[in-house]
Amino acid sequence: MEWIKWLGAVMLLMGAFSLLVSAIGLLRMPDVYNRVQTGTKASTLGAIVSFIGVGLYQYENWGDGNWVGRVLVLIIFILLTNPVSSHVLMRAAYFMKVPLTKLTKTDKLKEDINNNIVKEPENE
Amino acid sequence: MKNLFVSFVVLMIAWLLLNWTLDPINLLIGSGLSIALSFIFCSKCELFTSINLTPKAFLYTFLYLGVFLIELIKANIDVTKRVLSPSLPINPGIVKVKTRLKSKMARLILADSITLTPGTFTLQVEGDTFYIHWINVEHTDVETATKELVSKFEKYLEVLYD
Amino acid sequence: MISPDTLVFVAVAMMTIALLLAMIRFSKGPSIVDRVVAFDSLTITTLVIISIVAALSNRMIYFDVAIVYGLLSFIGVIVVAKYIQKGL
Numbered sequence: 001m002e003w004i005k006w007l008g009a010v011m012l013l014m015g016a017f018s019l020l021v022s023a024i025g026l027l028r029m030p031d032v033y034n035r036v037q038t039g040t041k042a043s044t045l046g047a048i049v050s051f052i053g054v055g056l057y058q059y060e061n062w063g064d065g066n067w068v069g070r071v072l073v074l075i076i077f078i079l080l081t082n083p084v085s086s087h088v089l090m091r092a093a094y095f096m097k098v099p100l101t102k103l104t105k106t107d108k109l110k111e112d113i114n115n116n117i118v119k120e121p122e123n124e
Numbered sequence: 125m126k127n128l129f130v131s132f133v134v135l136m137i138a139w140l141l142l143n144w145t146l147d148p149i150n151l152l153i154g155s156g157l158s159i160a161l162s163f164i165f166c167s168k169c170e171l172f173t174s175i176n177l178t179p180k181a182f183l184y185t186f187l188y189l190g191v192f193l194i195e196l197i198k199a200n201i202d203v204t205k206r207v208l209s210p211s212l213p214i215n216p217g218i219v220k221v222k223t224r225l226k227s228k229m230a231r232l233i234l235a236d237s238i239t240l241t242p243g244t245f246t247l248q249v250e251g252d253t254f255y256i257h258w259i260n261v262e263h264t265d266v267e268t269a270t271k272e273l274v275s276k277f278e279k280y281l282e283v284l285y286d
Numbered sequence: 287m288i289s290p291d292t293l294v295f296v297a298v299a300m301m302t303i304a305l306l307l308a309m310i311r312f313s314k315g316p317s318i319v320d321r322v323v324a325f326d327s328l329t330i331t332t333l334v335i336i337s338i339v340a341a342l343s344n345r346m347i348y349f350d351v352a353i354v355y356g357l358l359s360f361i362g363v364i365v366v367a368k369y370i371q372k373g374l
C-alpha cells in the first residue's frame with residue numbers, strides 16, 4: 001500500500017506549490033483588492049489539497065485516532081470561515097477608501113454611491 | 125420545527141466528526157448535547173427555514189459541490205497563470221450583478237461561492253444586487269456579467285432553497 | 287533514491303519560502319489592510335505546517351492546535367475589520 005503514501009506526498013507538493021504561488025501574488029499585485037484575490041483565496045485550495053495529502057500520507061496511523069474526522073473538520077472550517085473574513089475585510093477597506101489601482105476598468109459601486117442608490121455605512 | 129431539526133443534524137455531524145466513534149454512550153451524549161444546544165440557540169431562529177428537505181434537493185447538494193469544485197480548480201489555474209506570467213495581465217474592476225434568488229440563506233451561499241472562487245469576490249450586497257470585484261473584467265453591463273458569474277451556481281441553488 | 291519523505295521535505299521548503307514572501311509583504315505593506323491580508327496568508331500556511339508536523343511526529347493533539355489556531359485567526363481578522371471601520 002505504498003502508493004497511498006505517494007499520492008499523499010504528491011498532493012502535499014501540489015498544495016505547497018499553490019501556497020507559494022499565492023505568496024508570490026501577494027508580493028506582485030498592485031493594490032489590496034488584487035492581493036486578496038491571489039493572496040488569501042488562491043491559498044484556500046492549496047490548503048485543502050495539502051490537508052487531504054497529510055491525511056493520506058498518514059494512512060498507517062488511521063487506527064490510532066480520528067485523523068479522517070479531524071482533516072474533514074479542518075477543511076469544512078476553512079471553507080466556511082475564509083470567504084466571510086475576506087469579505088468583511090475588503091468591505092472595510094473599500095469604505096475606508098483604500099485607493100484602487102490605476103489599472104481598474106470600472107467601479108460600479110462608486111457610481112451607485114454617487115447616485116445615492118447605495119448608502120455608505122456610517123462611521124461612529 | 126425544521127430549524128430545530130436541521131440545527132440538530134449539523135451539531136450531530138460536527139460531534140461525530142470530532143469523536144469518530146459510534147459506540148452507544150458516545151451517541152447518547154452527543155444527541156443529548158445537540159438537542160439541548162439546538163433548543164437553547166435555535167428555538168426562535170429562522171436561519172434554515174428556506175431549506176428544501178426533499179430527495180431531489182439532497183441529490184442536488186452533491187451536484188452543487190461537484191460543480192463548485194470544478195469551478196474552484198479552473199479559477200485557480202487561471203489565477204496561477206496570471207500571477208506567474210511576467211507581464212502581470214490583470215484587468216480589475218468592480219461590476220454589478222443581479223440574482224433572482226429570494227431567501228437569505230441562498231444569497232449567503234451564492235456570495236460565499238463567488239468569494240471562494242479566486243478571481244472574483246463579493247464586495248457589497250444590497251438586496252438582490254451584488255457588487256463583485258473581478259480580476260479580469262470582460263463585461264461591464266449587468267446582464268452579461270450576471271450570466272458569466274452567477275448563473276452557473278444559481279440554477280442549483282434554486283432547487284436547494286425556495 | 288527518492289521516497290515520499292523527500293517530497294514532503296520539498297513541500298515544507300516551498301512553504302517556508304511562501305512564509306518568507308508573506309513576511310516581506312507584512313513588513314512592507316502600505317496600509318493596515320495589506321498587513322492583515324499578509325497575516326491571513328501567514329496563518330493558512332502555518333496551519334498546513336502544523337498539520338505536517340502532526341503527521342510526521344504522529345501526535346494527533348497537534349491537529350487540535352491547528353483547528354483552534356484557525357478559529358482564533360478568523361476572529362482576529364473580523365475584529366480588525368470592525369476596528370478599522372468603526373473603531374470598535
